[in-house]
Amino acid sequence: xxxxxxxxxxxxxxxxxxxxxxxGSSSNIGAGYDVHWYQQxxxxxxxxxxxxxxxxxxxxxxxxSGSKSGTSASLAISGLQAEDEADYYCQSYDSSxxxxxxxxxxxxxx
Amino acid sequence: xxxxxxxxAEVKKPGESLKISCxxxxxxxxxxxIGWVRQMPGKGLEWMGIIYPGDSDTRxxxxxxxxxxxxxxxxxxxxxxxxxxxKASDTAMYYCARHRYYDIxxxxxxxYWGQGTLVTVSS
Numbered sequence: 001x002x003x004x005x006x007x008x009x010x011x012x013x014x015x016x017x018x019x020x021x022x023x024g025s026s027s028n029i030g031a032g033y034d035v036h037w038y039q040q041x042x043x044x045x046x047x048x049x050x051x052x053x054x055x056x057x058x059x060x061x062x063x064x065s066g067s068k069s070g071t072s073a074s075l076a077i078s079g080l081q082a083e084d085e086a087d088y089y090c091q092s093y094d095s096s097x098x099x100x101x102x103x104x105x106x107x108x109x110x
Numbered sequence: 111x112x113x114x115x116x117x118x119a120e121v122k123k124p125g126e127s128l129k130i131s132c133x134x135x136x137x138x139x140x141x142x143x144i145g146w147v148r149q150m151p152g153k154g155l156e157w158m159g160i161i162y163p164g165d166s167d168t169r170x171x172x173x174x175x176x177x178x179x180x181x182x183x184x185x186x187x188x189x190x191x192x193x194x195x196x197k198a199s200d201t202a203m204y205y206c207a208r209h210r211y212y213d214i215x216x217x218x219x220x221x222y223w224g225q226g227t228l229v230t231v232s233s
Contacts (some may be wrong), residue, residue: 002154036213036219040156045205045223046147046155052216083185093217098171099145099209104154 003028004090004102017078020105022090023071027069028100030071033093037066037075040087040104044065050075076108085109112136114144114206114224121195121230129192130227132206138165140177141189143209143218146191149226150202159191160209160218161189203228 005023012018022035029035037050048057050066055075065076073092077084090102117131134144143193147179159170160200170180179192205228206221 005170017172033213035215038220040124040155046207046222047223048219051219051221052212057221073232077116082138091157091219097169098158098173099160099218101147101157106196 002103003100004092006088006090006102006105007092008103009106009108010065011110012077012080013083013110014080016080017076018080018107019077020075020088020090020107022073022075022092022102024073025071027095028071029068029073031095034058035066035068035073036091037064038089038091040089046089065081080109082109112208112222114208114222116206116224117229119228121232123233124196124198124231126231127192127194128196128198128229129190130204130229132189132191133209134187134189137208139229140184142184143205143211144189145209145220146178146189147205147207147220148174148202149205155205158191163187163189164193187196194231198231198233200229201231 038046039049040046053068054066088105093098126208141161143160146158148156158174161168161180163184182189206224208222209218210221
């Protein structure tokens with residue numbers, strides 16, 4: 001049971017927009033800690049996609065965007081492409097003095 | 111170019127000890143936290159802990175405290191993850207990741223990752 005809750009799967013057709021939610025609590029996201037997002041393509045190491053709730057590292061397309069409100073955060077992917085099919089993870093910090101990850105969401109491009 | 115290169119796959123028996131490594135290059139190794147993330151077969155990411163090679167300050171997830179040891183040798187820009195007695199349940203892919211610390215609320219993000227080390231524990 002992960003500290004941060006994500007839907008196990010989401011799907012969308014090419015060109016569509018999908019969102020992935022990440023729900024925490026008053027001891028992590030709700031305490032004001034920022035959320036970071038990672039993309040893990042099949043068989044590869046995770047890659048930082050969004051940091052500090054809504055900032056994209058250099059090289060990440062602006063199709064990817066992040067937001068945070070209250071005890072939740074969201075990752076939005078617009079203009080869905082086949083290459084976006086991957087697992088996505090949110091990550092934050094918890095008052096238990098630990099970095100915490102969400103359980104992950106598998107994105108399927110139909 | 112920042113690179114984290116991990117040691118190769120390991121096959122061990124229950125009860126054996128193991129130390130895997132992660133060598134950093136392309137950045138000041140002593141100026142960033144570096145840590146370890148576990149991914150069990152078909153499962154999600156689990157944060158294990160981090161070390162600051164500059165002063166060896168080490169922090170563990172409560173879930174992994176006492177189960178593993180994280181260390182670093184700054185003279186060779188290498189971080190380590192060590193087990194004294196492996197269990198079958200330690201079978202997983204282990205990633206090292208450079209942790210960038212922003213501020214008290216932004217916390218840490220893992221901005222660079224190693225390629226992973228597969229550890230298989232089986233009798």
